[in-house]
Amino acid sequence: MRQAALSSPPLLVLGVVLAVVEPARAEAAAASLPAAPPPAAESPPLAAPEDTGELSGLLDEDIVSAASMATETASTAPATTWTISSDELRRHGVTTLAEAINFLALGMVTERDLDFVELGARGVLINGDYGSHVLVLIDGHAVNEPWDGAAYFDRAFALPFELIDHIEVVLGPGSVLYGSNAMLGVINVVTKDARAFAGGRLVLESELPSSIRAGVGGGGEFGLWGQRGQVVAMAEYFGAQGPAIVLGPQDYGVDAVTGTRRCFDAEGPCDGVWGGLVDRGRFQEIPSAFAHLRWGDVEARVRGALARRGVPSSTYGDFDGTGNYELDRWLAADLRYHAAPLAQLDVGARAYGDLYDYVEVLPTRAAENCLEGQLGGCVYTLSGRSAWTGLELQGRFDWFGDAAYTTMLGFDGRLRAVSSDDSYLDAMSQELVVTSAYEANEAAMGVYVEQTARPLGWLSANLGARLDLDQRFGAHLSPRAAVVVDAWQDATVKAIYAEAFRAPDAFERYYSDPTWWLASDNLGPEVVRAVELVLQQRLGAQRLLAGLFASHWQGLVREEEVTADELAAAVADGRLAPGIEYAYTYRNTASMLSYGLNLGFEGSALSRQLRYGATLTLARLQADWLDVLEPLELPVASGLFGNAHVSYLFGPSWPTLGAALRFVGPRPVDASDFEPLPVAPPQLELRFTAHGPLPLVQGLAYRISLSGAFSSESPYAVGPLSAPAEGYTRQETMPVDPLRVLAGLQYSF
Amino acid sequence: VGLGLLLPLRAAALDDDVRVPIPLQATLLAKVARYDGKLAPRAGTTVRVLVVYHSDDERSRANAGRLKTALDGVTVLQGRAQQIETSALTTATALAEQIDREHIAIVVLSTGFAPPEVRAVTAALAGHDVLSASLDPGHVPGGAVLGFDVAEGKPTILVNLGQARRQNVQLAASLLALVKVVP
Numbered sequence: 001m002r003q004a005a006l007s008s009p010p011l012l013v014l015g016v017v018l019a020v021v022e023p024a025r026a027e028a029a030a031a032s033l034p035a036a037p038p039p040a041a042e043s044p045p046l047a048a049p050e051d052t053g054e055l056s057g058l059l060d061e062d063i064v065s066a067a068s069m070a071t072e073t074a075s076t077a078p079a080t081t082w083t084i085s086s087d088e089l090r091r092h093g094v095t096t097l098a099e100a101i102n103f104l105a106l107g108m109v110t111e112r113d114l115d116f117v118e119l120g121a122r123g124v125l126i127n128g129d130y131g132s133h134v135l136v137l138i139d140g141h142a143v144n145e146p147w148d149g150a151a152y153f154d155r156a157f158a159l160p161f162e163l164i165d166h167i168e169v170v171l172g173p174g175s176v177l178y179g180s181n182a183m184l185g186v187i188n189v190v191t192k193d194a195r196a197f198a199g200g201r202l203v204l205e206s207e208l209p210s211s212i213r214a215g216v217g218g219g220g221e222f223g224l225w226g227q228r229g230q231v232v233a234m235a236e237y238f239g240a241q242g243p244a245i246v247l248g249p250q251d252y253g254v255d256a257v258t259g260t261r262r263c264f265d266a267e268g269p270c271d272g273v274w275g276g277l278v279d280r281g282r283f284q285e286i287p288s289a290f291a292h293l294r295w296g297d298v299e300a301r302v303r304g305a306l307a308r309r310g311v312p313s314s315t316y317g318d319f320d321g322t323g324n325y326e327l328d329r330w331l332a333a334d335l336r337y338h339a340a341p342l343a344q345l346d347v348g349a350r351a352y353g354d355l356y357d358y359v360e361v362l363p364t365r366a367a368e369n370c371l372e373g374q375l376g377g378c379v380y381t382l383s384g385r386s387a388w389t390g391l392e393l394q395g396r397f398d399w400f401g402d403a404a405y406t407t408m409l410g411f412d413g414r415l416r417a418v419s420s421d422d423s424y425l426d427a428m429s430q431e432l433v434v435t436s437a438y439e440a441n442e443a444a445m446g447v448y449v450e451q452t453a454r455p456l457g458w459l460s461a462n463l464g465a466r467l468d469l470d471q472r473f474g475a476h477l478s479p480r481a482a483v484v485v486d487a488w489q490d491a492t493v494k495a496i497y498a499e500a501f502r503a504p505d506a507f508e509r510y511y512s513d514p515t516w517w518l519a520s521d522n523l524g525p526e527v528v529r530a531v532e533l534v535l536q537q538r539l540g541a542q543r544l545l546a547g548l549f550a551s552h553w554q555g556l557v558r559e560e561e562v563t564a565d566e567l568a569a570a571v572a573d574g575r576l577a578p579g580i581e582y583a584y585t586y587r588n589t590a591s592m593l594s595y596g597l598n599l600g601f602e603g604s605a606l607s608r609q610l611r612y613g614a615t616l617t618l619a620r621l622q623a624d625w626l627d628v629l630e631p632l633e634l635p636v637a638s639g640l641f642g643n644a645h646v647s648y649l650f651g652p653s654w655p656t657l658g659a660a661l662r663f664v665g666p667r668p669v670d671a672s673d674f675e676p677l678p679v680a681p682p683q684l685e686l687r688f689t690a691h692g693p694l695p696l697v698q699g700l701a702y703r704i705s706l707s708g709a710f711s712s713e714s715p716y717a718v719g720p721l722s723a724p725a726e727g728y729t730r731q732e733t734m735p736v737d738p739l740r741v742l743a744g745l746q747y748s749f
Numbered sequence: 750v751g752l753g754l755l756l757p758l759r760a761a762a763l764d765d766d767v768r769v770p771i772p773l774q775a776t777l778l779a780k781v782a783r784y785d786g787k788l789a790p791r792a793g794t795t796v797r798v799l800v801v802y803h804s805d806d807e808r809s810r811a812n813a814g815r816l817k818t819a820l821d822g823v824t825v826l827q828g829r830a831q832q833i834e835t836s837a838l839t840t841a842t843a844l845a846e847q848i849d850r851e852h853i854a855i856v857v858l859s860t861g862f863a864p865p866e867v868r869a870v871t872a873a874l875a876g877h878d879v880l881s882a883s884l885d886p887g888h889v890p891g892g893a894v895l896g897f898d899v900a901e902g903k904p905t906i907l908v909n910l911g912q913a914r915r916q917n918v919q920l921a922a923s924l925l926a927l928v929k930v931v932p
Binding site for chain 1: 767770772807900903904923927
């Protein structure tokens with residue numbers, strides 16, 4: 001066929017020239033042509049084009065659904081979106097959501113505090129938020145739970161990675177359709193269907209020599225009672241011990257209660273010195289399972305997971321203690337039905353229910369970390385539980401049957417139950433003292449509407465708003481307006497205004513302790529408002545994105561000391577214990593402005609065997625912008641980060657080689673009282689990956705990955721000393737694992 | 750309660766069958782058709798595209814209309830006029846006769862056709878000179894020459910090479926390097 005296509009060089013040249021000068025939107029002029037004549041015998045045959053660059057570019061166009069709950073191309077979506085495919089995850093040895101974001105995503109970045117990961121976007125990272133400022137979805141089902149709003153990006157994301165088809169990253173406020181938590185953006189993890197996950201899978205993988213991951217899964221299609229169906233399921237276990245690290249030593253001194261040298265170790269002498277080898281208390285145990293069943297127009301998904309992780313460096317628990325841990329458990333179910341009762345009407349219903357609980361256990365021999373009288377130490381336990389169920393109904397009407405004007409209406413009603421308590425168990429007497437407990441049953445609902453309009457072929461608009469009514473905080477309206485213009489050939493320009501909010505989590509709203517903390521009865525939602533201008537250009541097989549953004553954050557929740565009047569009133573009505581001299585509470589007090597630019601580039605060459613991409617985010621933060629614009633340094637947040645990746649597929653029987661890097665600029669260290677505030681140096685991480693089929697055994701494939709970090713310092717302070725002391729002149733920070741080796745096998749049958 | 754209310758609704762062909770947005774399918778169809786070495790001589794001076802929908806399925810008709818609208822906005826072959834029409838499928842044989850009579854260069858199946866209906870169309874088109882495609886990628890294994898699916902969040906091109914040969918469709922090797930060949 002190639003010879004036939006080249007047999008007429010002049011016509012080939014003509015074809016190429018015509019392809020180059022082809023206008024983007026040629027009008028079909030033949031609508032009123034008379035009845036068809038036979039083909040003219042003299043019509044010149046055009047040679048098939050050999051250059052597939054333009055077609056390759058179209059095949060690299062991302063198809064997304066998170067931005068407007070409808071399938072659309074990323075270039076026309078009413079938000080800045082970036083998609084990470086499972087092929088990219090494979091090519092670059094990605095094993096966690098955090099790695100996917102760091103090495104392959106645009107506009108988002110994560111930071112790792114030993115084995116716990118935080119996420120930021122566009123220069124904003126709220127230290128200690130447990131991921132509550134980004135909405136994480138698995139196939140549209142929210143992961144963030146209503147007790148603490150938590151979502152994890154490390155291994156505790158707890159979804160077998162082989163199931164991931166692609167990850168949609170939607171940057172910027174996204175509450176217009178999803179409600180709470182979508183302030184930094186929305187991450188929608190889309191799982192594979194049976195066509196992409198047909199047959200069986202066995203997976204065995206290790207981050208040598210400290211972890212092991214084993215999984216089994218499979219998928220297939222079936223027919224039952226005249227309906228097509230499919231099922232996909234996978235279960236895995238991840239376990240890790242180490243790698244060992246050395247922390248400290250930090251000479252803390254005496255216990256404030258006993259007046260003797262403080263105990264830090266679960267065993268051994270109490271010498272007042274924190275630190276040593278961490279080789280026992282750094283562990284993870286994370287079993288997880290996910291299943292997706294579809295039969296006809298009904299879909300069901302179930303996810304169950306457990307994540308138990310050591311907390312070896314907490315200064316509230318024994319150093320490297322094996323009894324220090326955090327435990328999260330999830331059980332989620334999602335049932336959907338989708339129908340098209342009319343040609344122009346789609347309707348859908350989704351019923352969902354989730355159970356979640358969390359517990360943190362910190363045994364300590366230090367009396368100063370325990371309650372009065374617990375001189376032999378104690379076991380501190382914080383637990384939180386949440387259960388929620390809801391129903392979402394949605395209808396989309398295509399007014400003229402041509403998708404030019406569509407209206408979507410949705411309703412999402414939810415019932416929640418949350419409860420929490422913290423307690424101290426006396427290590428000697430075994431007496432349990434509960435210091436704080438709360439529980440609440442709440443109702444919440446959201447009503448949303450979205451109108452799309454394409455009045456002209458080159459112009460489309462998307463207007464929407466969601467009204468949330470929530471017993472926890474009242475009412476909040478989240479609008480969005482986006483205009484997309486086909487500016488010139490293969491280029492779109494978007495202008496977007498969007499808002500989002502985060503409902504106060506149950507801990508912020510209800511936590512109280514009569515000895516020092518007042519419940520925050522009037523806490524409202526945090527709100528972000530953002531404007532964006534985005535240009536996306538396709539040049540053959542290359543795609544460029546450039547975006548400017550500015551977002552204003554208001555009502556950020558911060559802890560503050562209560563006023564003297566509030567203190568007196570709380571003591572008088574019994575909310576605080578008599579004699580309390582100071583107490584704290586949460587308030588919506590902080591505000592900030594973030595602005596900057598995102599740049600992204602992706603492309604392919606050599607018949608798509610060579611693939612590459614790069615992103616860059618530059619952002620600047622300013623505080624109290626309504627008064628005086630002052631530079632703001634959020635702990636752990638950086639205004640400069642990005643990544644680059646390249647991979648080459650040698651052939652189906654040969655290895656695919658991938659190289660990726662991520663970089664992040666200087667970041668202020670958290671929880672430090674050093675002056676000036678310590679700054680973690682820029683970080684550069686490199687990763688090289690090879691994967692491919694193993695010879696001799698059909699279906700057996702390998703993956704090997706080597707990662708290195710150039711800086712050993714993270715932006716997380718570690719240890720009991722946060723200020724200069726004798727022999728301690730520089731803030732110690734959590735070290736970064738310098739080298740990681742991943743090796744794995746997958747057998748498909 | 751909501752599920753119970755909706756379950757009795759008749760489920761027509763869902764948009765789920767249209768995995769690639771229709772405007773992008775139109776663009777891809779126009780681009781891919783140029784790699785058919787027989788398209789230009791088949792089309793003559795006017796590229797005639799017929800979008801066929803299921804007569805008993807309103808959603809099928811609506812999707813055919815959406816594809817026509819989208820195809821009206823793209824150029825299939827530069828320098829040639831083009832005519833996009835929609836019509837309901839009566840019988841597979843009648844469709845084949847219409848293709849010959851009206852010199853249809855490309856025929857596209859809309860959504861809503863059951864596998865036996867697709868197989869019947871496939872059998873009828875064998876030996877006729879036409880590029881066939883479908884909005885539903887599930888029709889390609891059944892005999893549509895061309896279809897578009899989504900894999901890993903990106904569009905993919907599905908080609909039924911056996912049926913292509915039977916319909917005198919000659920796809921360039923450079924294209925075949927980019928497609929997924931469906932047996």
